[in-house]
Every structure is written in structure tokens, then in C-alpha cells.
Amino acid sequence: MSTSEVVELEGHIIDSGLMERAFTVVMDMGAEFEVEEFRVGRHSDEASYCRLRVFAEDEHTLHPILHELHQSGATLAAPTDATLEPAPEDRVVPDGFYSTTNHPTDVRVDGEWVPVADIEMDCAVVVSEAADGSVRARTKVLNAIEGGDRVVTGDAGIRVKPPERPRGSSGPFGFMRGGVSAERPSESLIRRVAESIAETKAEGGDVLVVAGPAVIHSGAGPALARLVREGYVDAISAGNGFAVHDMERSMYGTSLGMDVETMEHPRKGHKHHIYTISQVVRAGGIEAAVEEGLVEDGVMYECVTNDRDFVLAGSIRDDGPLPDTITDAVEAQNAIREQAHEADLVLMLSSLLHSVAVGNCLPSTTRVVCVDINPATVTQLLDRGSAQAVGMVTDVGMFVPTLADELLE
Amino acid sequence: MSTSEVVELEGHIIDSGLMERAFTVVMDMGAEFEVEEFRVGRHSDEASYCRLRVFAEDEHTLHPILHELHQSGATLAAPTDATLEPAPEDRVVPDGFYSTTNHPTDVRVDGEWVPVADIEMDCAVVVSEAADGSVRARTKVLNAIEGGDRVVTGDAGIRVKPPERPRGSSGPFGFMRGGVSAERPSESLIRRVAESIAETKAEGGDVLVVAGPAVIHSGAGPALARLVREGYVDAISAGNGFAVHDMERSMYGTSLGMDVETMEHPRKGHKHHIYTISQVVRAGGIEAAVEEGLVEDGVMYECVTNDRDFVLAGSIRDDGPLPDTITDAVEAQNAIREQAHEADLVLMLSSLLHSVAVGNCLPSTTRVVCVDINPATVTQLLDRGSAQAVGMVTDVGMFVPTLADELLE
């Protein structure tokens, strides 16, 4: 073992799993460690500290280990400034660029730790100087990189802070920790989700709902509309289809041609869907359609009337699309990114595509509640290293009305 | 084409799909047909009639075609008596035995059509003479065959009558025809299921509930108990686990160790489960445990108190088992068979194993409602050729309480 480096771990490093992870990473990746110092927090509110020397055959082996320890929250013992390299051209990163986690992160520039703004996964970090001469650091997706941007490379001068588990009581989200299951008391669980939403609103936070077409097909549209109207939902992120189904319901009483109340098929099939788009196109957009009186209730109606933000992202499956739908994937992702960064609690309802897109932009500190009837969808959405995400495998057609009853009655 | 046979089709043979199926079978199986006579019912309430001659290369090809036409409801033009062969020994069928469908069926004995009692799929038909000299025909599973039983062989002298679709209005079950989907208005669907149950009870029919452990885990136990108490459920078919979870809930307030109200884990884990069985063993069985006051509410409590029939079938996964659990698979199947034959409507709740077992014993004329959060389970259960089966992909933890509210409020 001819080379070594010292890293430090500090905080609630035992119960957050950081110590375990550090030992495991070193052993798994073919290296050795020596614990140079270890001070355990004697009580639950005292931090622990560990100074670990990692030995490896060569730099080539050592480097990825340090990177991995780093991404998990360890820091180099002797911090240096972050290395900055200019992006060679638009949408091209310099070699060895640092790729972010979704945890809060600082970079060290001129001896100062600067927090990285708009943290999200799998981005580059760009450092710039503000008008007042202060240093700024923020994430940029590859597509937003401009030639000459000063991009952080390597792992030096970067500090990652994964959220620690709450001390003592496990908080409003403690109730569902440890996996996803349909075999839990459904009504009790919904009560807890309602409490989390109420708490978020009471603290002045923003609730973002990501909604798929199944919300409308399953009859949950009016309940979601109520939640928007009553101020429990601040923003909607959805696709073209969701908005069309919602307005079709208002204009024709059907969803993809099926009468939502009587479940009878007036045999108009897909036609109402196309008509809805056609009418909204003629009116000039959703807001105009509401003002004209074409659309008189539903989720989109409440968004327009109560001035809630909505983003409709286009997809290759869409009919139409509506004039409000953002058909360019890059533009749509940017609009979603803004919604995600503003949200304090995100409720994902039966929408894999849009939920993944929103989830990609979320820091690990945002609360996420994910509801779907398909356990694989819930598992995939929760699998983002976030301690703040909970999942529920249930029927969205009963979940949303029950949630609305809990919050509004 | 050197051999041929004439079959007749009669009834609503177009809209029941029988004509289509007959043509398709003949062509698929490498034969030819000639329509000798065809009279179409000119209005929806007039029967149609078709006499079809089927030509094949040889008897070897023709035989399975006639068999298939037969199973679908065609009859040989010149009916002869059914062929009866003695079973060579216990649990052994004679060669060429006739294997039943789940449709109403008659066999011809001494020139008379005798209805086959207790029709269910994949059985043999045994003909016997009653004490009063009358001829009886009934299904027997392989295991019940006794040496010497007169078993129907071949297809001659057998008449199968698949249910026709209702004329005009599509009846209480029309609402969900045509597949299974989670994307339907959940609350409206449950209202229809409630109407079907109410109607069945109003007609003096019996409702059998097949229930899996998820009914208890998901918090739906009290609602199901209410339905039993109020007379909407006449019988329960379940496994050892269901009954233990239900009584654990009454005795300890937990289900597999999790508090069903607060969802907190008192960390007793599996122990309450074992204690529950142990206590019931000590008491001498479920009825005794209820009488002793050990079990004071829940589904099993209501069954005992209100004298509802229950069958608990054992499985190799079970702990215990309870003294009431029938551990022998053959005996348990026989008990299930009796329940199935008495039921007019079967509600299958989150239980694949028991639902398949019950479904195997049901005639195609019994109404079936199948509820599960897993669409594959619903599809598998409905795939039994029954026009009377409807499925719903939803969360049983919300379905049962909503159903109880619909029926009882």
C-alpha cells in the first residue's frame, strides 16, 4: 500500500450510516483503512468524529475511493480550494468535472466555503462572481453549460452534507420509514400525509402536485380541484394529457370518452379528447378557455382562477398538443426545475414520467410523498437516496378524495 | 376430406360469440365447414339456428374439433345417449373420460337429458341411480372417483350451455364488462358493487367473501366485520393467517406486530402472531376463544356470534396452525367446494391462492367480484370464461370501508 490520504467524518456519523458506509467502501474497493482517531458522541445529541487514513496500492485505486467517501459526506482532512476549469465550449464539460449528489453541498473558493445553489443530482457546479464581487456557486445541467464557465473538477474543496436522521422523535415523516407496502392501514396513512401537508402550509411552505392522467380517469379530479381552490396545492406539474382529460371532463363530462359518473361509454371515444384540444386551441389557450366560459370547473380551471402555477410538459405520445404545453423537452425540463426548486413538499400522483423528471431536480431535503397503484413505480421514485421520501401503494381514485376530506372537513 | 359430422348451434349464437368460435375452431384445427342451414333471429329476442357440417381428413382430426365445438355449446345433430364406462379403480378415470367446463351441462341417459349437478371445471361426470330409480348425474373431482363409478366418456350425449349475454339492458354487472383497469372512477365502481350485493341479498342469495391477510393489514378488518354482522356476508373462505391476524388485532391491537391505528411497531414482531395461535389452541378453538371473551371483535368474532359459516384452509406457509384450520388440502378443498356451490355472489379480496381454489369450484353462472391491488391477480382470477366476473384493481384497505359505508349508511 504505497499511497494514502486522510479523511474526516463528523456529525451523527454512526446512526446516519456514514461510518458503516465509509468502512464498506474502503473494503469493497480493495483498499485498507486505519482509524487514526475516533471520538464517539456519548449521548444522542453529541456529534461523533472519526479521522480515517485510507491506504491503497496507487493513486489510480485511491482516487475513486476518496470520491466515493466524499459523495457520502466525508471531507479531506486538509481542505484545499476547489479546482476550477473552464468549459471548453457550450454543452461540454471539462475533464474530471465534479458531478453533484442531491445533498446540500459547499465548495471552497479562496479559502471560503460557498454553498452550492439549486442543488440537484448529476449536475456540474459552476462558480462565478456576482456584481458585488461575492463568489457564487450553482449547479448547471450539461445543456446549460456555456463555453468558459468555471466548472468545479475533482473532489478537492467540496463538502457534501447528507441529511441526518432527526434526533429523538422521528418527525411527521417517521411513520412510513423503511419501505413501501400496500399492506398498511390505508386510512391511517392518508391521515398522516394530510398532517404533513397541513404542517407544510402552516409553515408557509409550497406544495407541488405532480399528476398523471389516472387522477382524472379514476374520478379524483374534483377532489384535486378542491385542494387547489382551498390553497393546499400551490403548483401543478403534469403532461398535456392530464390537462386535456381534466378539461374534457368539464366540457363533456367524459374522460377519454367515458362518462366519469355513470361509467357509460357515450361511444364518442377519442373524439371528445380531440375536440377539447381543438376548442382550447381556438380559444387561444387554457386561460382564455376559462375566461370564455368553455371550462367551468376542474383542476386547470382552479389553477387559472386561483392563480396557481402550472407546467404542462409535452411528450411524443400526446395528441394536439394544447397551446400551453411546452413541447421542447429542454425548455419543459427548465420549467419543471423551477417548480421543483420552489417546492417544500411534493406529492407525486400516478405519474412515472413526470415524477422522475421532477425528482431529478429535487434536493434531498425536500419532502416527497409518492402515490401509485404500481409498487414498482413507487419503489423507483423513492430510490433517490432521500431520507425525506415516503411511498404509498394505493388507488389514487380513493386516495385524493380521502385526503381532501381529511384536510377540508 | 373423407369424414364429416353435423353439429347444431341454437340460441343467441351470434352475439354470444358461439358462431364466431365455431367457424374459428374448424378453420384453426385444419378442417372445413359447410353451413347446411342458417336461420338468423331477426330481432334481439329471437334465437338463431345453424346446422353446420364439419369435414375433416380423418376421424383423428375430426374428433378434437367436435369436442371443442361441443365444449363451446354446439350439439351433435343426432343426439345419442352418453357413453358410460366404469372407473377401473379409486381415483382412476376410464380412458376418454369427459372433462367438464364450468357451464351448465346436461347428459343424455336413456333418451332423457339429465342436468349435471354441482357443475365445476375439469371434473368427471358420474351417473348413478337414485333411491327412487331416477337417474342422477353429478361432477366428481379425480380424488372422489370410486372404482366402479359410471363415468361419462367421449362427447356424445352431452349438452353444454354457456350463459348468453343478457338481452337489452346489461344488468347490474354490465358496468364493468370488458376488462380490468385501475383507471376507472373508483368510487362509482364501488357503488355498483354495493348495488350488486344488495340485490343478491334482496333476492335471498348468499354472499361468500374470500379474504386474504391484506384485508387485516390494510386496516379493512373492522369494515368487513361490520358487513358480516349486518348480514351482507354469509360465509368467509380464508387461510389460517387471515384468522390469526384478525384475532391478533382484537387481542393485541396489532397485525403482525404493527399497531393498526398508530402504525407504530411495538417491536413484538411476530410474537403476537404466535401468542394468538397459542391462546386459541389453549382455549380449544375460535368459538371457544370467543366464548371465553379472549376475542371480542373482528371478522372471526362476528362469524361465531352471528353463526356465519367459515372455512380456514391450511398451507405450508402457516404458523401454528389454529385448531379450526383444515390442514389437509383435500379436505379443505371439499369444504371450499361446498361454500362455492352455495354462493350466489363471491367477493374475492386480496387472496390469490384461496380465490383460485374457490374459482375452480364455481359454475360460470355465479357472480364474481374480484378486488386486488395487483392487476395480474385480477386478470388471472377473471380468466375463467365467466361472463359474470368483474374485476377491480384497487386498494382493499379503502375498498372495504367504502363498500361498507355504501351498504350501511
Next chain:
Amino acid sequence: MSTSEVVELEGHIIDSGLMERAFTVVMDMGAEFEVEEFRVGRHSDEASYCRLRVFAEDEHTLHPILHELHQSGATLAAPTDATLEPAPEDRVVPDGFYSTTNHPTDVRVDGEWVPVADIEMDCAVVVSEAADGSVRARTKVLNAIEGGDRVVTGDAGIRVKPPERPRGSSGPFGFMRGGVSAERPSESLIRRVAESIAETKAEGGDVLVVAGPAVIHSGAGPALARLVREGYVDAISAGNGFAVHDMERSMYGTSLGMDVETMEHPRKGHKHHIYTISQVVRAGGIEAAVEEGLVEDGVMYECVTNDRDFVLAGSIRDDGPLPDTITDAVEAQNAIREQAHEADLVLMLSSLLHSVAVGNCLPSTTRVVCVDINPATVTQLLDRGSAQAVGMVTDVGMFVPTLADELLE
């Protein structure tokens, strides 16, 4: 019943299910029928004919019934020309526009039946005059409608021809008819798919592969690349992620950071993914990256080298994207539409989003083979009314290599 209309059904109307469907539609929708004439095809190769008078309370009831009969293949007894209305403005259809099925369709203009070009579901039909004065009819999606386009409205003068089932032998696709199942002999099934592909190529047809990222992750990339190289695949339809994973494999030997051979995680995680995009951006696109020698094998490499068409459609989940990715959903859909219209056999591999998009544009006469490990995906993709679609629930990581072995060895 104060109003009536006469429709005709002709062809193999019994075994195609058309007769059954016609009777059922009339009864389900609250009307009555009278069979005015019925001639049954006496043998399997003779067409049948039925003239049916449909009675309803009023025009309001009758109209949707006629529409429905129509979409299934019935024609009005006294054909008139199709009604044409100008589109009021861009992307707005005239009231009562005719919405297409995916079956071959004709419209009657000036007494002549004109086939509708580029048939696909849920489109409008636009009639125009060609340079040589001949009448043309073609489908247009809502988004392509221009103000003034002469759009077919109502059902008059339209003839829909659903594919009939093949007479006699059931053709190369007969083997999998009747549902989707994982419980079929996997190796035998793949042999049949190979035969269908070989047959399509032998007839000079085009094979389009729709591929998801799982093709690469599961190790099937090299086998698909072989099929492209050897001429069994004419075009690829995929997303940005597929192409990036494929080229990451060539450039770094990893797929999302996992070594595809050793399954070891070099712990570079997502970074190789971003590097790959970054490098291809720098090179100027996929073709340039291949020419530069950056990408030396894989599916994209073979497409470039062997001049196969590929469409990469963007989505809001994407990183990057690559310069070749079409980020606008409408443009991407148009590109997919072209691929779909040229294909004679479509192989859908583990890609729900792209497969739905392609499927939406396919006529019901194109052969489709859909492979996914998730039965729900296969079921959804097959549920398009196409007699030519077969599904297989299996592991794409073993399916593609086995298929390549079948075709190439």
C-alpha cells in the same frame, strides 16, 4: 322506435367477430335491430352478407350507434359522398370531424371510393386535389391541420375494413394468438419471432426496432448491434438515454457507470453518462463521433456505419441531450410517424413510452412483436385492436441474444 337506418356487413363477418359486435352494439346502446337479409358463406372461403335495419327512439340515439357500427366495418346501405367541412383555423377541427381507426379506410368523394393514405388512429381525414386533378385523402393529426383543410365530418361516405383473420392456416403469427403470458416455452417462441423477421426481410419488408435503455443495461446491446449490422434491422426508434447508454458502453465499457461484463461499479456513477454526451456534443453529433473514432461499436455505431435510419426522441427525463436528439415533441412525433409508416414489422423492446408513440402511428395491418419483462406493459401495447400484434413477457437481456443466434447461426 321512430327512426331507423340500414347498414350492410360483408365479408368474413362471422369469424371476424363483426356480426357479434354489430348485434352487441345495437343492444348495448339501447336500440333494436331487424335482420332484413342474411346470406351465410357456406364454406370458409365464401363471404357472408348481412343487411341490418337499426331502430332507435330518435336521431340522437341512432347516430352514435351508426358511428360505432361504422368504425367496426359496417357500411351504410345507400352510400353517399363523405361530407367535407373546412377547418376553421390552424389546429382546429370542424365540428363533427371523423376520427379514424387504425384499419384500412376509404372515403367516398364524387362517387368514388378513395383510400385514406397513412392510416393511423385518432386522426382527421383531409381530402385534397392532387396536381393531376385526382382526389387524395390522408390522415392528419390535429397539430397538422391547417385552416381551410377540407376535413371529413360525420360517418357518411366512409368505409372501414378491419383485417380479417387469415383463412385456413393461421400464418406465422398464429402461434401466439390469444393473450400474453410468461408461462410459455421461451425458446420456442423466440424461434417463431426469428422466422417472422426472416420472412419479412425475405419479402423485402422493413423491420423497425423500438428500444429502451434496458436493452443496453441488460447486456443485449452487442446482439442488437449484430442484427443491425447483418441487415435484420432497418431502423431504430429510441430515446436520448438509449443512445447515450449504448455509446457509453463503447467508450467506457459501462452502462450508467456499471461495467457491463464484470458488473462491477467503477464508482464513476452517472459521470460516464454525462461525459459521453459531452464528448458527442464536442464532436458535433453521433455520426461525427463515429467518424472521429470516439465510438467504435454498438447499436448507434452500426446504424451510422451501415446507414440505418434512427430517430432519437427527447424527454423531460433526459440528461444532455445529444445533438441528434429531437427535443421538440411534435417534431419527434412526426419523425416517428414516418418510421412507423415505412415499417412492415415492428419489434418493441422494453420501451413503454416510445412503443406507445410508435404504436399510435401504426396501421392495424403492420406486424408487431412486443417484448417486455413487465406483463402490464405488453398488455397495454397489444391493446390496440390489431390482429397482427403478439406479445412476450421475457427478459430482453436474454431475448435479443437468443434471437440473434437464431437468425445468424
Next chain:
Amino acid sequence: MSTSEVVELEGHIIDSGLMERAFTVVMDMGAEFEVEEFRVGRHSDEASYCRLRVFAEDEHTLHPILHELHQSGATLAAPTDATLEPAPEDRVVPDGFYSTTNHPTDVRVDGEWVPVADIEMDCAVVVSEAADGSVRARTKVLNAIEGGDRVVTGDAGIRVKPPERPRGSSGPFGFMRGGVSAERPSESLIRRVAESIAETKAEGGDVLVVAGPAVIHSGAGPALARLVREGYVDAISAGNGFAVHDMERSMYGTSLGMDVETMEHPRKGHKHHIYTISQVVRAGGIEAAVEEGLVEDGVMYECVTNDRDFVLAGSIRDDGPLPDTITDAVEAQNAIREQAHEADLVLMLSSLLHSVAVGNCLPSTTRVVCVDINPATVTQLLDRGSAQAVGMVTDVGMFVPTLADELLE
């Protein structure tokens, strides 16, 4: 905090997660801890040691915490003998009985630590004296408890030893750690499973295969038969259906009536299934049927011919059953328990019911490979706290032949 207790943790307590779990349990359950002593292993092969005092409000709170720490591997600082209470009657446990984990466990009797034989989850521990005066301890399921058995109660005098992760290299099973996914290179994964089996056999270990009917339906029967014949499979655990399908294949070339090679339905449907049972009943059982020449190949044939152990457990879904099928659930579970205790590697193939039953009886030190096309099944089977279990979501119809090729060619 008026009461406290000291526990000790020793071994690789950081990277095994024991330290993390201990801290978390104490905090989650509303108590406090004080670290009285902590010695960290400075290198990966040195054990660590922690002495932890746990404070709680009262004994009622403290007790379950100590229990939980205990089950995870902590020991009381001052060990006392285990408490033994007589079982009050057959199948009834004394109050406060100790319920086992699936980890290696010792109990302290007369100052000596005695290993608990036949460790499996959710059992009681019974202590007895052997003929030679030595003390024995073994697990008993509730059903096996006899009145008077000396049963361990409470947590004192019990030591649980969860397996630690291997030092350094991650062993033959390292390759699939960390979850279940269909998106992994299928062929590489199978190669690794083959290596594990070969290694187990080379070490003189026993391989148990748990097989569902899908193994036969999917065409994998001959490959599994080869593995039995060539000595890679020592025992088969399955249901009645598996054996019948396997022998139907040998006797009629069909599986539930479908020709496994040509996939054509000879339209005999379920009849071959019943005939197979009937014939084997007549012969007197499977061994007799093989000897008579009725069954000439397949998995059951190879088991009989090569003298491999097989257990067929009955279920309420079965036809027949075969004379060899154990219809009593308790007896069948006992037979399965014996197989499970003898196995060194268990391969679970598409069989949820039987795999759960086998899994319930396995110690956490037995290697398990679980293969199913349904990710939910794989997840459920792996969720048993075993570090030695790996899962693979793939098509068993391709998995088994590929595995056989890897092992035999």
C-alpha cells in the same frame, strides 16, 4: 430516566450496521444512550467493541428496547442463564417465550453457551438433556411444542450472531448485493450463479431447487432434468402441479394441454393433466410409474432414477393429487423443513408459495438465489434479513437452459 441497563456490542459492529442499528433503536423507541466505552478496530480485520448504557423511563419502555438490541446481536453485559419455563400444554407456549431470528443463536444454560440447533425464524427454543447428560437446545415450531417442554422465555442468556459481511473481497455472492433489478446484464449474472453452484458442489454442499409449474410451462423442464441427472441438484421442493406438469410432458408431450415444442394446443386442455394423475395413481405412485416405463424422462424421472430427494406439498388448488403429494400442510412443512436444514444453496425458481415455505425454515447463513419474472416476488423472497440471498428478475424459461449450459459445457 429512572432505569437503565448495559449492553455490549462486539465484532465488526460498524460495517455490519450493528452500531447504527443500536443507536437508531434506542432513539426511535424513546430512550437515551450513553456510550460507556468504545474501542474501534483500527484496521478492517480488527473487531470493535462498544459498551452502551440504555436509559428509559421505566422497565416497560426499556424491555422491548433491550429485546430489539438483542435480536440484532447485542448482549447483556452481565450474562445470566436463560430462563426456562415449561410449556403449559401441547401447542401452547409459556408467556414471554423467546421468538427466534434466523441468525445463529446460543442460549446460556448452567453457565455454558449452548448453540441452538436447526435455527429458523419465529420459533421457540426448547432446552433438553441428552442421553449423555449434555444440554441440548433446538428450535420448535408452535405445532411441535409438547406440554412440559422447557421453553426459553425473555431475552436473558441468549446470544444472536448475525452474519458479518466478508472482509476484503466480497465473495461469490458479492456480485448482486444491493437490490434486485431486471436491468442487469442477464448472461453475466447467470454465469455467476453457475459459479456459486459449482463452488457449493465442489465443497461437498447440497443444492436444493424449489420449482414452480412455470419451469415446465416455459420449456425449462429438460434443462432442470439435466441438472438433476448430472448431480448439480440434490433435492427438489415443489407442489403437486409441478410434478404433474413435468410427467404430463413426458407422457403426452404437453403441459396443461399445450404442446411444449410446437406450442400448438391439441385441444385436450386439462384432460392430459387429469390423465397423468390418473395413470400415476393407477401405477401406485411416481416411482412405480417410472419403473413401469410410464414416465421416461423429465425432472421427476431423474429424481427417481438418480435417487434425489423430492418433497411435493399439496395445496387447495391441486387436481388429484398424486399419491406422492403430502396433502397435510403440517406434515408437508415438516418435510420441507428437513430439506431446508440440509441445503447449502437454495435455488428458488418461479414459485412464491413454496419458496416462502422453504425460506421460513432457512438459517440466515444459507445461500439463496431467487429467480422470478415478477420483481415483487423476488423482493418478497429476499426480504428475510439474509446477507446471503440474491435475486434475479428474469425469464425462468431462458434462465435454466442457460444455467445448464454454463455448468455442463
